[in-house]
Amino acid sequence: METESSLRERLIDVGADLVMSEGTASLGLREIARRAGVSHGAPRRYFPTHHALLSAIARRGFADLEARFAAAIGGSTSPRGQLKALGLTYVGYAQEHRGMFELMFRHDLLDSGKHASDQPQLRESTLPLFETVVGLVAQHRAEQNTPHRPGAPGDAWPPPPAVTAAALWSNLHGIAQLWAWGSLQLTLGAPTTGEALAGRPLDQLVAAALDAHLGHHGPVNG
Known part of the structure; x- marks a missing residue:
């Protein structure tokens, strides 16, 4: 089972891959969640704001x-x-x-x-x-x-x-x-x-x- 820490890192991994391949316009929470294979609300459990996730990326x-x-x-x-x-x-x-x-x-x-x-x-x-x-x-x-x-x-x-x-x-x-x-x-x-x-x-x-x-x-x- 995936741990909280590993899922947090996976969200960052997905976001980093997205910005590398598609630019900053692609970095929506829903798209990152979709590509990570989690619900669109899941990132909020690890990043209180969209800005916090962008900063981690x-x-x-x-x-x-x-x-x-x-x-x-x-x-x-x-x-x-x-x-x-x-x-x-x-x-x-x-x-x-x-x-x-x-x-x-x-x-x-x-x-x-x-x-x-x-x-x-x-x-x-x-x-x-x-x-x-x-x-x-x-x-x-x-x-x-x-x-x-x-x-x-x-x-x-x-x-x-x-x-x-x-x-x-x-x-x-x-x-x-x-x-x-x-x-x-x-x-x-x-x-x-x-x-x-x-x-x-x-x-x-x-x-x-x-x-x-x-x-x-x-x-x-x-």
């Missing part, structure tokens, strides 16, 4: 992305090289698992404060990955001995590592989304299908994002 994506990040940075010893590896992994994941990628960062649809739940909060998956980027930005600056110099009144340049990390993340996320929508291929004259999807155009865009936020460095060999 998104955490699967973060676990996958975290494992990919760990593997990616293992090949580089420099903070900048690791940031480039993370950037390429991030935009690559977005192309490979578009539906899950779109779900993972929709905190407005998931377990923000307005969707209180006794389930683990999605921020527990999101923040550690962001803090990794913040730490690498700080390490890169320390290695480069980046000076702080006055900017606008009351400001200093460069901004705090967390701000730079957030701006870099926003840049990478924009690259991932605009590439998925075909906009960047149009502006760059790049192919919209085929191996170029994971090839030099995306490499160049990630490198340009790093230059914009960390300063020009030239080729990164790790």
Whole structure:
């Protein structure tokens, strides 16, 4: 007989498979229940809200992305090289698992404060990955001995590592989304299908994002 825990995991499995194959629009409670072979009310026994189930599905994506990040940075010893590896992994994941990628960062649809739940909060998956980027930005600056110099009144340049990390993340996320929508291929004259999807155009865009936020460095060999 299936245990409560195993049925809960099966509902998450089904939801993860659905979002991978059919996108976020497919993630209705009734459809997940139907594919899991349970009554349409069964998910409510394990997830008090639809948002709680969506958050559990998104955490699967973060676990996958975290494992990919760990593997990616293992090949580089420099903070900048690791940031480039993370950037390429991030935009690559977005192309490979578009539906899950779109779900993972929709905190407005998931377990923000307005969707209180006794389930683990999605921020527990999101923040550690962001803090990794913040730490690498700080390490890169320390290695480069980046000076702080006055900017606008009351400001200093460069901004705090967390701000730079957030701006870099926003840049990478924009690259991932605009590439998925075909906009960047149009502006760059790049192919919209085929191996170029994971090839030099995306490499160049990630490198340009790093230059914009960390300063020009030239080729990164790790």
